[in-house]
Amino acid sequence: MKMNKLKFLGLFAFIAILSTSCSDDDDNNSTQPQTIADIAIAGEDFSILETALTRTDLVSTLDGTSQFTVFAPTNEAFNTFFASLGANVNVNNVDVNVLKAILLNHVVSGEILSSAIPASTYVSTLSPFSSAANSPTISMYVQKAGNVVTLNGGINNKGAVVTTADVDASNGVIHVVNRVIQIPNIVDHAKANANFSTLTSLLVAQNLVSTLEQTNTQAGTLAPFTVFAPVNTAFDDATLALYTGLSSDLKTEVLTYHVVSGVNVRSNAIPTGNIPTVQGEGFTITGTSIDDAGSTVNKNIILTDVQCSNGIVHAIDKVLLPAFN
Numbered sequence: 432m433k434m435n436k437l438k439f440l441g442l443f444a445f446i447a448i449l450s451t452s453c454s455d456d457d458d459n460n461s462t463q464p465q466t467i468a469d470i471a472i473a474g475e476d477f478s479i480l481e482t483a484l485t486r487t488d489l490v491s492t493l494d495g496t497s498q499f500t501v502f503a504p505t506n507e508a509f510n511t512f513f514a515s516l517g518a519n520v521n522v523n524n525v526d527v528n529v530l531k532a533i534l535l536n537h538v539v540s541g542e543i544l545s546s547a548i549p550a551s552t553y554v555s556t557l558s559p560f561s562s563a564a565n566s567p568t569i570s571m572y573v574q575k576a577g578n579v580v581t582l583n584g585g586i587n588n589k590g591a592v593v594t595t596a597d598v599d600a601s602n603g604v605i606h607v608v609n610r611v612i613q614i615p616n617i618v619d620h621a622k623a624n625a626n627f628s629t630l631t632s633l634l635v636a637q638n639l640v641s642t643l644e645q646t647n648t649q650a651g652t653l654a655p656f657t658v659f660a661p662v663n664t665a666f667d668d669a670t671l672a673l674y675t676g677l678s679s680d681l682k683t684e685v686l687t688y689h690v691v692s693g694v695n696v697r698s699n700a701i702p703t704g705n706i707p708t709v710q711g712e713g714f715t716i717t718g719t720s721i722d723d724a725g726s727t728v729n730k731n732i733i734l735t736d737v738q739c740s741n742g743i744v745h746a747i748d749k750v751l752l753p754a755f756n
Contacts, residue, residue: 464601467501468494471605479509482522487531493538499603500543502582502591504611512611532558536569536614542603545596548575551624553737558614560695560738561647567697569614570738572623582612584623589613614740617643617658621744626662633674637683643690647741653692653709656742659721660689661750662733670750681755684710688723688753695743698735712753725752 468490471477480503484490493499504512512533513520522530536558543554551574559566572590574581583590586609595607613619618640621627634640645654666674674685688710696702705713714723721730734746 464599466494466602467499467600467605470598470600471501471503476505476507477503479506479522480504483509483530483534486522486527487534489531489534493602496602498540498542500539500541501603501605502537502539502593502608502612503598503605504537504591504608505594508591508608508610512613532614533611535559536571536612537608539571544604545575545578545580545593545606548573548580550575553734555738560740567695567736567738567743569740570620570736571612572615572620572737580606582608583615583619586610588622589615589619590623616646616741617656617739617744620737620739621660626746627660629663629666630661633682633686637679637686639683639686643741645741654741655693655695657691657694657696658689658742658744659691659732659747659751660744662746662748665747665749674750684753684755685750688712688714688751689747695738697743698732698745708753710753712756714751721747721751723751724754 465473468484471484471493472481472490474480484493493501509522513522513525516525536556538557539554540557551572553570553572555568556571558569560569572583578596580593580596581590582592585592589612591608591610591612593606594609598605598607615623618631618634621631621634621643634643642653643656643658645652647654674682677685688708690709691706692709701716703715703717705715707713712724714721716722716732719732721732723730728749730747730749730751732745733748737744737746
């Protein structure tokens, strides 16, 4: 009888230990870090994002171990975007290739916490410029003022603002945004960065915006473009005085002298010979130094490879001048 009692107590103790162990396993499972895909799938306000990731076969990309930063649009943000595309457009019927490119435009390799974002910077998204192998990817302009993070110039420039930052995931971080970030063209990127505000205003005045908004596939297009874009400080008093005194036709010549058509030339592939421009004349580049046709002043490339949907922008510190033949 005593032996049976001891066996019973031993069995009771084993069951108690087993029960505790199972409980601990459940607790551990409930606190396992979630991937970016897990969070998107579980979030009530990300149901459209979940559907979009599923349609484009991107769930596995965001469910692995590679680290990403994802700017995640809410359902309201997606609905606003689809409404802009036309009546009855939704996540289930929008062109899947367009949808995939848009989604990848919200993803950046590596984890970038909001505390690590500087006042302004460019980052590369995963959205490819073209379908070619090893295609460059679209750039995103990120700004931070206080705790406010703005992407590609904000909601009035096809960009967005971060509404909730630093949602931690096991494979990176999510920043919730209030709009779908559309893929920027050259004009969008120029408008997003205040350092190009003078150039942008001159393009508007000369009715050249529509030219630089041409897509790579429209009939008769000049795109893709490679633009050597002067920053605001390039337009010093002497340069502005010279420019202001020109006729409208010559002003257009100055601006189009900064544009190369039909090519998307990244900084590691700039040719050594004459580079013909839309204006008709050319210039040469050695390293980062530009030798233009109309002056002897040194001009330098100071920022490279801002990739847009219809070409690429390299910032320069002086205005290029043609010979005005």
